[in-house]
Amino acid sequence: MRLIVKGLEQSTTSLEDKELLEKLRNEETRNFAFNQLVRKYQERIYWHIRKMVIDHDDADDIVQDVFVKVYKAIGKFREDAQLFTWIYRIATNECLTFLNKKKRRFFLPIGDVEAELNNKLATSSDLDGDQIQMKLQKALLKLPAKQRLVFNMKYYDEMKYEEISEITNTSVGALKASYHHAVKKIEDLLKMELNH
Amino acid sequence: MNRKLDKIEKKNIYKVPDDYFNTLPGIIQSKALEESKKSSIAWSIPVIKYAVPALLVVILAGYYAFVNEQEQLKSAVELLSEVETDELVEYLAYSEITTEEILEIVELNEIDFEFENEETDLLNDSDLDDLEYVLDEFSENNEL
Numbered sequence: 001m002r003l004i005v006k007g008l009e010q011s012t013t014s015l016e017d018k019e020l021l022e023k024l025r026n027e028e029t030r031n032f033a034f035n036q037l038v039r040k041y042q043e044r045i046y047w048h049i050r051k052m053v054i055d056h057d058d059a060d061d062i063v064q065d066v067f068v069k070v071y072k073a074i075g076k077f078r079e080d081a082q083l084f085t086w087i088y089r090i091a092t093n094e095c096l097t098f099l100n101k102k103k104r105r106f107f108l109p110i111g112d113v114e115a116e117l118n119n120k121l122a123t124s125s126d127l128d129g130d131q132i133q134m135k136l137q138k139a140l141l142k143l144p145a146k147q148r149l150v151f152n153m154k155y156y157d158e159m160k161y162e163e164i165s166e167i168t169n170t171s172v173g174a175l176k177a178s179y180h181h182a183v184k185k186i187e188d189l190l191k192m193e194l195n196h
Numbered sequence: 197m198n199r200k201l202d203k204i205e206k207k208n209i210y211k212v213p214d215d216y217f218n219t220l221p222g223i224i225q226s227k228a229l230e231e232s233k234k235s236s237i238a239w240s241i242p243v244i245k246y247a248v249p250a251l252l253v254v255i256l257a258g259y260y261a262f263v264n265e266q267e268q269l270k271s272a273v274e275l276l277s278e279v280e281t282d283e284l285v286e287y288l289a290y291s292e293i294t295t296e297e298i299l300e301i302v303e304l305n306e307i308d309f310e311f312e313n314e315e316t317d318l319l320n321d322s323d324l325d326d327l328e329y330v331l332d333e334f335s336e337n338n339e340l
Contacts, residue, residue, distance in 0.1 A: 034228065038221040046217075050210050064224050071228035072235075133209045136201075156206065183201055 015040075017083040024074050034074075038067050041084060044157070045091045051152045052095040052145070054120045062098055066091045081166055089167045092149060099145050114141050132190075139189035143182055150175055151182040 015023070015036050023033030045066060050059040069090055077086055102116070118141055140148055150168065153159045154175075161172045168175070 031225065031229070035221050035225055038224050042220055042224075043217055046212070046220075047208065047210070054210075056210075056212060060220075063220070064227055067224045068228045068231050072232060132204055133207055136204060137209065155201070156208070187201060 021074075021077070021079070021083065034071055037070070037083075041087055042067075044084070045087060048088065048091055048152065048157065049095055051156065052149065053098060054117045054141075058098065062091070062094050066094050069094075085163060085166045092167055095149070096145060117141050135190055135193050136186065139186045139193070142189060143185065147178050147182050150178045151186075154179050 015033070020033050020037050020040075023029040024037065026033075042063065046059060046063045049062045049066070050056065053059050053062065066087070070087055073090075077083070081089075118138060140151065143151060146168075150164060150170075153164045153167070154161070161175050164170075164175050165172050170178075
């Protein structure tokens with residue numbers, strides 16, 4: 001098993017988005033360009049999803065679905081947004097759909113979905129973190145899914161509020177408030193956990 | 197231990213199987229090609245190619261007809277509710293419809309009415325007994 005310390009790895013030899021899009025729209029170069037696109041964004045998208053669904057197999061299924069959707073819909077992509085923002089938006093929607101489906105399938109209240117994710121976190125063998133890291137992940141699972149998404153994008157992916165705003169279709173002000181509340185809640189939860 | 201987020205090392209604790217990101221593009225590419233082949237095969241079948249748009253037209257036409265009908269029904273009821281009760285009574289009085297014809301149309305179970313005295317009990321009310329007595333008397337006298 002390989003430990004990925006930082007998710008935002010990017011190939012230096014990858015094509016620029018503009019060039020990628022041109023090649024994706026050309027029947028002859030489409031498959032080559034799609035392969036390049038997956039290589040360029042797969043890690044960012046995978047880690048974005050993995051942090052939301054915790055389990056590798058679930059994340060693997062979702063990341064595949066995301067890129068298949070990208071392949072099918074690339075013709076409809078209007079360049080009023082950045083390519084990576086558009087892919088991120090698809091991935092975000094897929095994550096939320098997955099978590100909602102899970103809740104509906106088992107008629108679970110949100111607390112039970114959290115318990116299930118917590119259980120995955122506790123029993124998963126493909127984790128590598130010290131006590132404080134594990135407690136941070138557990139605290140994160142207590143946040144509502146949308147707030148957790150915002151927190152992950154800001155804290156781990158170090159994205160600008162403007163970028164998150166484009167992805168989530170939420171105002172920058174609302175995102176700042178959401179992130180601020182998330183940080184406060186996490187710090188309170190950590191304080192409680194570590195005092196036990 | 198520090199509880200402040202900015203003092204905690206930012207670290208990704210999750211791991212992936214070896215070689216995962218080297219094999220993933222190939223897996224995704226074959227899946228994408230397979231899916232797009234499936235949908236193009238489906239659209240190349242003439243029955244599906246022509247049946248789907250035709251079916252959509254039928255569904256839309258049906259929906260339009262249904263909505264239109266509902267709107268018409270609704271507007272008839274709305275129009276009637278706009279007419280003053282006095283005007284209705286006047287119209288009925290001057291029209292050639294008889295009371296029997298009106299009663300035939302009216303569904304009694306749809307009419308809401310309340311007794312002025314809520315405690316009135318039709319089965320045990322002593323007035324009914326009195327009425328029955330008067331009727332008996334009347335029929336006896338007529339027979340004689």
